[in-house]
Each structure stands twice: as C-alpha cells, then as structure tokens.
Amino acid sequence: MLAPVIRTLAIIFAACFGTALLTAPPAAADPEDAELTAASTSGELCRRAQIESANLHSNRFYRRGGELQDTAYPDLASFAASKPQIQPLTLTHYTTYEDAGGTLPKQVRCKGKSADHINAVYGENTAGPEGTCAAANRRTLREVARSLTPQERKALKYRPNDVVLDADTEAATGQQWLADFPTATVDSAGRLHLPSSSLFVPLDTPGIPEAFKGQHYCTLAAPSHLLRLLSGAITP
Template sequence: MFLSVRRLAFLLTAGLIGLLSPTLAQATPPDPTMFGDLCIRAQSQTANLNVVAYRRAGGALEKAVYPDLASFAAAKPPARPLTVARYNSYEDAAATQPKQVRCKGKSADHLTAVYGADIAGPEGTCAAANRQPLAETARMLTPAERDALVHRPNTIQIDPDTSAINGPDWLADFPAATMDSAGKLHIGSKSLYVPFATPDIPEAFKGQHYCTLIAHAYLKRLMLGLAQP
C-alpha cells in the first residue's frame, strides 16, 4: 500500500527526531520554519543519509543555531558528532518573519569516511531540500487562503542550485525567490559543495555541503501576495 505524502513527511520527521541527542531534543526551542528543523532535514536529504545504518553506527544529529552572521561564517561543524550549523534571516528588523535559512552540513563522502560506506550517498541537492517546504506550506493553507492564492503551488518552480565558489560567495546575499517576466514565481537555493576527497585545501574545508533555503513563513507570504521577491 502506498503511503500518503503527509504520512511520508511524518515518518521522515520522526526518524530525524530520533537521531537527536536526548539533551538537544529536549532543549531546542520550536523551529520557526515549522515541520521540524529545516537544516537537519536538509543534511539528511543532501547526504542521502541511511538513518537506520547511521544509528547502528552510533551516529546522532545535533544542531547549533547562530544568532549573527559573523559567528555563523566562522563555524566549522564537525562530523562526529554530526552537527548542523544554522543561521536564520528575516524579512523584518524585529526578526518575527523568517525569510531564509542557511545550513552548514557535511557531504556524503565525509560521512561515509567517518561512519562507514553504507551510511550515505549519493550526494543530493539543496533544490531537492527546497521542494518539501513548498509541499508543506501548501498543506497548511486554510480554505480561505487557498482561495486567495496569488501563486498556486503547481505553478511555482524550484530552480536548480546556484553553486557558490567559496564560503564568502555562499554567504553573500542571495534571493530566496524571483519572478520571471511571465509572472512565474521561482524558488532558488544556493549551495557550496566541497567533496571530502578535494585535494590541496585545508582539512577543515573538506567534506562540506552548505545550503541556502527558503523559510516556510516567507514562502506562504509570497504565495498569498503578502510579500514580494
């Protein structure tokens, strides 16, 4: 029997919550992007993490949320314990309207080098991680909101990753969404992927996969015409 999209999303979220260390799972406040932590899910999706094998190897997923861009830029999350770094940006100065989420994670080949060959891979994309917020945002709309939509989910395009050449390039401003000349809404993602086997660079820079993703709240406002790209 096929599982519904809602059930699949629940199973994915439940599986990732099970990977959190007990202390972290209890202490972490609710995620402002809803539907579980976007960066932890992005790490699992971009590395194609085999959750069962990873848990058997003693792996856990942790996260560190950085309040300012400077400290986030300096962060180099470790592979053991696997820690995802996160930085949220907002539409408003009061930081009440999440707009973008930046996530620093590990590449699949780094995780397999640390935990075993069956743990992860092949490498996924940040664009794929952006597709789930679109489906989730569509599901949380009320009937009145569905009637008021300016951009319907099936008309929104998830663009391929824009690849950064280095850390400063990835951290530079990047639009979460754009509108083309025909009025079609495009959701963008920016990635920085550095395989673990990359030669002639410092060890601290190897085995990274970073993603810049759209926040659910901003996507909903775009769909309703309450925000502009």
C-alpha cells in the same frame, strides 16, 4: 485567512532556533520511510537540508551510533567562522528575518556535511549519492501546500504546483556562498521561482585544509516566508 497558518509556521520554525539534539525518528516499516519522515515532519530546516543534500539514510545512521545536532549562530560573522562537525554530526545555521524584531524568519543558511564524509565515518551507504539543496526547498513547498485548506489554496497568488524549483546556484567559495542571495524571483511569465544556493566540497578535495573538506552548505527559504510569498503578502 492565511494569517493563523503563517503565525503557526513561524512559531514552529522559531522553536528550532536554539542548540538542539535531534533524536532518531520512530522506526518505519521501510528504511527509506524514515528519511522522508525526518524531512517532512521536522520544522527544522537545516536537518532537512542535511538529509536531502547528503541523501542521509536515517535508519542506518542512527543504528550506527549517529546523532544529529544543530547549532544556531546569532550573527553572520560568528556563523562564517563556524564549521559543521562530523561526530557527532553537528550542523550550524544562521537565519535572517523580514522584520527588525526578528519574529518573521526569511532565509536560512545551513552548513552540513557531504555524503562521502558521512560514509567515511559512519560506514558505506549511510548516505549518498550526493543530493541537492533544491530538494530541501521542494519538501518545504510541499509541506506548506499541505498545511493549507482548499479555500486557503484558492486564495494564493501563486499556486504551489506552478512554482518553479530552480537548480542550485553553486558557489565556488565560502565568501561567495555567504553573499546576499534571493529567496525567490518572478519571471517574465509571472511564475514564482524558488532558488537555492549551495557550496559543495568533497572529502577528497586536494590542496585545502582538512577542516574545509567534506562540506555541503545550503541557502534556503524559511517555511513561513515561503507561505507569505505564495499568498502575496510580500513580494519577491
């Protein structure tokens, strides 16, 4: 029953894996609505992660000349060497897959910029306060839940309202953040947990090269993978 929904989510998600310019969302009556629209209607996970982790105020960002771009990396080595750029605001991401053929996205690592760096370039209150990667996972969970019919929700092994959104596991180094990280776990009570991994380096961090400052990285579950976990099609 869930197979068509899973395939649709996978196709939408896969369509975002090229290098793409992400244009400004339609104007909203409330400036804060633009942030929610950009995060909830885009299938592109790293855009959501940037908006959520930096609390990016989308309308202000675009009015101040901001552009949001995203670059996919095909292998971990080239992704590890990549750095997000501040102007234009360019994210980098790397995707792992459930299958050898690369048709079922599993996990996405996103490199984005911190709120303080965005504000330093685009003006005060363009972003911030600093948010979390877990917020991006929360929005993905809500979107997946909304994509289901009542009958499909009843058939789930794990109900979305019962899923535990874990706080970010904070890495201390880039190497630590790049290491293997679970997309989900199940506790002793049988509850599904959705974890996230982050690496946050404020702009004013002393004693490191400039290129390493002002970063906020996130490791997140792909939407179609999360749906397969909720349905019981795969196990954590």
